[in-house]
Structure formats: structure tokens, C-alpha cells
Amino acid sequence: MKRLLMYVKLLALGIKRAFERFPETLTVSMLFVVTVMMMIHADYDRKWIDVLEDIVLPLVVGIPLFANVKLLVERYGLSLKMRGILDGVALALIILYGVMIPEEITGYFMMRFFALVAILLIAFLCIPYFYDRKGLSQYILLMAGRFFLTILYSGVIFGGIAMMIFTVESLFGLDFVSEIYLDLFVIISGVFGVSFFLGTVPERDEDLAIEDYSKIFKTLFLYIVLPIISVYLVILYAYFVKILFDFDLPQGLIGNLVLWHAMVSAVTLFFVRDLRQSLAWLEKFFKIYIPLMVVPMGMFFLALWIRIDAYGITMPRYFVVALGIFALIGMGMMRLSKKDTALPVMIVLVTLVGISFFGPLSGYxxxxxxxxxxxxxxxxxxxxxxxxxxxxxxxxxxxxxxxxxxxxxxxxxxxxxxxxxxxxxxxxxxxxxxxxxxxxxxxxxxxREGREYFYLEDHKNASTFALNGADYLVIMESYTPFENQKLSSSLEIEKQVDTQILVLKWENQSLGQIDLELEAGRFYENQASQPTFEFAVPGDEKSVEVKLIYRGMNGYLEAEDNRVIDYYHVWLLIDEKN
Known part of the structure; x- marks a missing residue:
């Protein structure tokens, strides 16, 4: 019991410390809580909700902005008068942001909103170490751990109180408003969660020693993640050797293979860099691993360039390029510089986020x-x-x-x-x-007017499907081109963008073809069985079986027996039979 009371006392002291240290931030946080609760109880009044939304978004921006002002004051020992001036500037920026919110909030506006909040949160982590102070990566890891601890505590408190409310309702026949659980969630998140997390922020002169490195994260990064990404790198090199022998660069595959590996590698190396002074093998790992990433990153950018050259820039491709650039620059800085590169890497991250979402060079x-x-x-x-x-x-x-x-x-x-x-x-x-x-x-x-249109969509087995022994599952739509798509060393399929004819080839010789549009019309007429075709391989006892599973289609009836297919979505089960 004494230990429990001690933990409660420490918790209360941390929250008290947060209110003393970040009063502006917590004031904005409580205004956010009040505004969100008003939105919850607005009884679906769209006009009233729109007004409150225009208040909520600036308040969300204001929480990290005022926290950053406080950390700037602490970092550089600014006077109380200067703190007041900076608070006034922050308040003016929040009001200006609220005025700039468009009448119609689009998806891209919300993307930029989250990008702005992300920039402010990154600044919150970097300000105590700006500039010429070591230990930023360890500090970020510490704050990440305390953030997840905040989520855990908040979740336990929410679950406990919610269970009490539910029990009282059930036992005493009471009927609280249905929004009470959402109100509780907002209050715990916006008041307790924010204040508890801010109460865990280290003081200005509190330095972190290597001995303070979390044993959980140390084990995770050094003995789990590093071996995994190392083996993955070997697999990538083996795959690149296969590409050299096949002389065939797969479209859209390398980006997925390399990007997340590169990002996980960059993040892991960022967090374990400070441990090199106590682990000699880790220094050698950096010297070997990072140069080996040059080839995968080169293949990654080559595949992206081919994709963009063929289909142009889209926002997803733009952001993939930005992530690739960040991973490349980050790992390069960590390899080439002997100084602490944590802060420069974070500056690069903020710069890329800013460029990606704001200004003439943004993805949009x-x-x-x-x-x-x-x-x-x-x-x-x-x-x-x-x-x-x-x-x-x-x-x-x-x-x-x-x-x-x-x-x-x-x-x-x-x-x-x-x-x-x-x-x-x-x-x-x-x-x-x-x-x-x-x-x-x-x-x-x-x-065309005056036509009888039809529509078909199969909702069954939407997420799972049995292959029934087939070797390959190919998913395509009517406008999907497949130009010499290899399925195995001998078998490939082809469908040009301007035709609906699927051609099967065995060692570059045609086995036969299927008119997918014609078969879609026939299937619509008789949906009892899926179309199945079998093609014999010349000079061999093998054959290739193709089963068409139409999941959706639409079109129109041009004549009594002629259905014209505007669109179809088909799954192909392809099986090489001996």
C-alpha cells in the first residue's frame, strides 16, 4: 500500500510540475478539451460544428507551439519579458492560422495540418539540444518511451473509470448520456495525458549518460532489429544478382522491397549511434553496413525514375522519393561524420517535411x-x-x-x-x-443514351480465397496492361493496354489466348461456373490451366445477344500441370 501511495504521489508531483513549467501549453490543452466536448454535444448541428472545427485545429497547433516557446526560454535562459513577447507571437500565429483555414477542409489541407504538427513536435524534441549538445538520439528515445508510458497510464485510467460508469449504470438502472465515454476519453487525453507527459520532460541541465540507455530498446535494436536488417540486406543482394542474370527489372517491386528496409535501417542506426563508444563491433558494423546500402538505394531510385518517367509524378511517388532521400542523407551523414549527427539529421527531416507539404516544390x-x-x-x-x-x-x-x-x-x-x-x-x-x-x-x-446497362459485383470471399492448388494468382482489371509479365522461368502472360486479349507464352512461344472481355459477357449470362481453359505445352507433357474468376463488371446490352463490357475485375488462377 505504501508503494502504491508513493507512485500516486510521484504521479501527482509530475503533473504539478508540468502545470508550473508549461502553464500556457496546458491552458491551450484544456481549451482544446472544452471545444471538443462542445463538438461532441453539438447535436449534429453542421454549422455549429464547422465553427468549432475552425477553433480546434489552431488549438492543436498551439499545444506544441507554446511548449516549444517554453523550451526555447529554458534553453537560452531568456527573461520573463522575452517569454511574454514569444507567447504573444505564438498566440498571433495561432490566430493567423485559424483565419487561414478554408471554408471547405480538404484531404490535402489535413495532410498539411498533420505535417505542421509533426514539424512542431520534432522541434519540441530538438530545441533542448540546439545547438552543440550531444545525446539527442538518446533523448528522443527516452521521450518516446515516456510517450508510450503516458498512453499506457491514460488507457488504464480510462478503462478503469469507464468500467465504473458501466457498472453503476447496470446495477442502479441509471442512464447516462451516451457521449459520456467519449467525454471521458477526451478529458483523460487532453488534461491528464498532456500534463503527465510534459511532467516527464527532463530539465534544461539534465544530461543523459550512456548508462541510462533503456535496456529494452538496447536489446530491441542491437540484438533483434540489426540482425534482421542485415539478413534482409543479404536477401536484397541475392535478388539483385538474380536481376542481373534475368536482365529484367521488375516494375514497382524494388521500391517496396528497399524503402522500408532503408527507413528501418536509418532509424535503427540513428538510435544506436551513441553506443559505438562502448561497443567496438558496432563501429565496425557502421563502416560496413552503410556503404553496402549504396547498391539497394541506387536500384530504388532507378526503379522510381523508370516509374515516374512512364506515368509521371503523383503524391505517393513524391513522398516515396522524399523518404528515400532522407534515408540516404541520414545514413550518409552518420557514416561520413565523426561528430554527433543527430541534430543535423533531424534538421534534414524537418526541411524535407516542410518542402514536401508547403511551397512551390511540394508534392501537391x-x-x-x-x-x-x-x-x-x-x-x-x-x-x-x-x-x-x-x-x-x-x-x-x-x-x-x-x-x-x-x-x-x-x-x-x-x-x-x-x-x-x-x-x-x-x-x-x-x-x-x-x-x-x-x-x-x-x-x-x-x-450512350438509350442503352440497357448491367452491373455485377461479387462480395463473397472479399478478403480470403482458396487457391485450390494453383501455382499463381494474378489480379487484373480491364485497363490493366501486362507486358511480358513473367510468372516462372518459362511461363509469361501479356495483355496490351488497348486490347482485352490475354496471351500466354511458354519460352517465348504462344500457347494461346483468351478474350477476357468476351468471357466476361459469357460469364454474366451463365454464372453457374467460372470459365476454365487448358493449353498444352508443345513438345512436352505439360499443360497450363487458367481459371477466370470475375469479381465485378459493368457494361451494356448492345444487341439481344451481345453484351459490351465497359469494365471488369478478374482473378486468374494459373496452374502448371505435369
Whole structure:
């Protein structure tokens, strides 16, 4: 009991210390709690909720911003007067941010909001070590541990109180408002959670020794993560050797293979770097491992360049490039510099986050420029853009070209305001597309009036499916191109973007072909069994069986016995039989 009381007392002292040290931050946090609770009880009044949302977002920004002001004052020993000035500047910035919130909050605005909060949180971690102070990586690890401890304590308190409320309701027949549990969660998170975490922030002159390095994280990074990423690196090199012999660079695969390995490697090396002085083998590991990452990173950027050159810049590709650059720079700095590089690495991270989400070089801006340029080139190549920049309707354009143009336009107007796409008129929309283009955008396919349309979607086995002994599962849609996609050393499939014919090849010789669009129409007529085909391998006793499993389709009835398929989604079970 004494030990329990001691822990409770320490907990209370930490919270008291947080209120004494970060009064502005906790005041903003409590205003956030009050505002969120008002939103919870706003009875779905959209106008009132919109007003409260415009208050909540600046308050969220204000919590780390005021905390950063306090840490700056402590780090540089600023006067009380200077602290007041900085608090005033922070308050003005919060108000300015609130005024700049658009009427319609888009997904990209929220991405930028979270990026801004992330930058402020990174600054919160870096300010005590800015500049020329060692131990930042260990400090970040310490604060990460205390953050998860805060989540644990908050979760236990929430669970305990919620259980008490539920028990009282059940035993005494009471009926509290349904929002009481959400209110409880917000109060514990915004008041207890924030104050407890801030109470664990080390004081200005509190230095961390290597002996203070968490044994849990030390074991995790040194004896679990490092061996795993080392073995993974060996696997990557073996894979690269296979590529050299096959002379075939897989599309879109290397990025996934390398990126997360590089990020995990960079983060792990960042956190164990300070341990090199006490572990001689770790210093040797750095000297060997980081140079070996040059080849995987080179293959990573090569694969990305091929992808971007073929399909242009998109925001996911942009962020993948940014993460790759961060991993490359971070590991390079840790290898080439003998000084503590933790702070420079964090500065690089903040810089890349800022560039990625704000300004003319952001992913949003570069994607718009690149994809708009690709659309302009596409329109010009199809004689759909005049010298003065006006659209020219081309109803006679082939259906494959219509689909290509429609797909590019829909990508842009799905992600950007029409006014931002320079080659499109300001009143361009799905409804006006036929007047400007000569065909509509719906479903990437021109829609004709007076037709009987049909639709099919299979919701069964949405997440699990038995392969039933098949060797390969290939998933494709009607617009998916497969150009010489190898399944094994002998077997490959091919489907061009402008045709629905699937060609099977064995050692570069055609085994046969399947008209996927024709089979989709036949399947719609008779859904009792899935289409199955078997092709004999010439000069061998082998055969290849292909089973088509149509998961969705739509189209229209052109004649009594002719169904035209606009779109299909099919799974192919392919089995090499002896």
C-alpha cells in the first residue's frame, strides 16, 4: 500500500510540475478539451460544428507551439519579458492560422495540418539540444518511451473509470448520456495525458549518460532489429544478382522491397549511434553496413525514375522519393561524420517535411504541374487542343484514346480544383465534358443514351480465397496492361493496354489466348461456373490451366445477344500441370 501511495504521489508531483513549467501549453490543452466536448454535444448541428472545427485545429497547433516557446526560454535562459513577447507571437500565429483555414477542409489541407504538427513536435524534441549538445538520439528515445508510458497510464485510467460508469449504470438502472465515454476519453487525453507527459520532460541541465540507455530498446535494436536488417540486406543482394542474370527489372517491386528496409535501417542506426563508444563491433558494423546500402538505394531510385518517367509524378511517388532521400542523407551523414549527427539529421527531416507539404516544390504542386503537362501533351497528340489553348471535341477518337484522356482528366479533377488545371475550362465537369471533349468521362468510357446497362459485383470471399492448388494468382482489371509479365522461368502472360486479349507464352512461344472481355459477357449470362481453359505445352507433357474468376463488371446490352463490357475485375488462377 505504501508503494502504491508513493507512485500516486510521484504521479501527482509530475503533473504539478508540468502545470508550473508549461502553464500556457496546458491552458491551450484544456481549451482544446472544452471545444471538443462542445463538438461532441453539438447535436449534429453542421454549422455549429464547422465553427468549432475552425477553433480546434489552431488549438492543436498551439499545444506544441507554446511548449516549444517554453523550451526555447529554458534553453537560452531568456527573461520573463522575452517569454511574454514569444507567447504573444505564438498566440498571433495561432490566430493567423485559424483565419487561414478554408471554408471547405480538404484531404490535402489535413495532410498539411498533420505535417505542421509533426514539424512542431520534432522541434519540441530538438530545441533542448540546439545547438552543440550531444545525446539527442538518446533523448528522443527516452521521450518516446515516456510517450508510450503516458498512453499506457491514460488507457488504464480510462478503462478503469469507464468500467465504473458501466457498472453503476447496470446495477442502479441509471442512464447516462451516451457521449459520456467519449467525454471521458477526451478529458483523460487532453488534461491528464498532456500534463503527465510534459511532467516527464527532463530539465534544461539534465544530461543523459550512456548508462541510462533503456535496456529494452538496447536489446530491441542491437540484438533483434540489426540482425534482421542485415539478413534482409543479404536477401536484397541475392535478388539483385538474380536481376542481373534475368536482365529484367521488375516494375514497382524494388521500391517496396528497399524503402522500408532503408527507413528501418536509418532509424535503427540513428538510435544506436551513441553506443559505438562502448561497443567496438558496432563501429565496425557502421563502416560496413552503410556503404553496402549504396547498391539497394541506387536500384530504388532507378526503379522510381523508370516509374515516374512512364506515368509521371503523383503524391505517393513524391513522398516515396522524399523518404528515400532522407534515408540516404541520414545514413550518409552518420557514416561520413565523426561528430554527433543527430541534430543535423533531424534538421534534414524537418526541411524535407516542410518542402514536401508547403511551397512551390511540394508534392501537391509538383504533381499538379507534371500531370497537367502530361494531359496537355496527350491532348495535343490527339489534336484536341488548339494553338490558342481551347479544347477541340473529338467524338471520332478511338475508344482506347478516349479512355486514356478521360483517365488523365479524372485523376486531375479528383485531386485538384478545375481552375487549377490550366488546359481545362473553368466550367469543365462531368456534365460538360461531352461538349468540350466529344465524349463523357463517366467510368472512363463514353456513355450512350438509350442503352440497357448491367452491373455485377461479387462480395463473397472479399478478403480470403482458396487457391485450390494453383501455382499463381494474378489480379487484373480491364485497363490493366501486362507486358511480358513473367510468372516462372518459362511461363509469361501479356495483355496490351488497348486490347482485352490475354496471351500466354511458354519460352517465348504462344500457347494461346483468351478474350477476357468476351468471357466476361459469357460469364454474366451463365454464372453457374467460372470459365476454365487448358493449353498444352508443345513438345512436352505439360499443360497450363487458367481459371477466370470475375469479381465485378459493368457494361451494356448492345444487341439481344451481345453484351459490351465497359469494365471488369478478374482473378486468374494459373496452374502448371505435369
Amino acid at each position: 504542386a509538383l504533381t499538379l504541374r507534371d500531370q497537367s503537362s502530361r494531359l496537355e501533351t496527350m491532348l495535343k497528340s490527339n489534336d484536341m487542343l488548339s494553338d490558342s489553348g481551347d479544347l477541340i471535341a473529338r467524338p471520332d477518337l478511338s475508344e482506347s484514346k478516349q479512355r486514356e484522356v478521360a483517365s488523365q482528366i479524372q485523376f486531375l479533377i479528383r485531386n485538384y480544383p478545375v481552375a487549377a488545371v490550366s488546359v481545362l475550362p473553368s466550367d469543365f465537369s462531368d456534365e460538360t465534358s461531352e461538349a468540350y471533349l466529344g465524349f463523357k468521362l463517366y467510368g472512363y468510357w463514353p456513355i
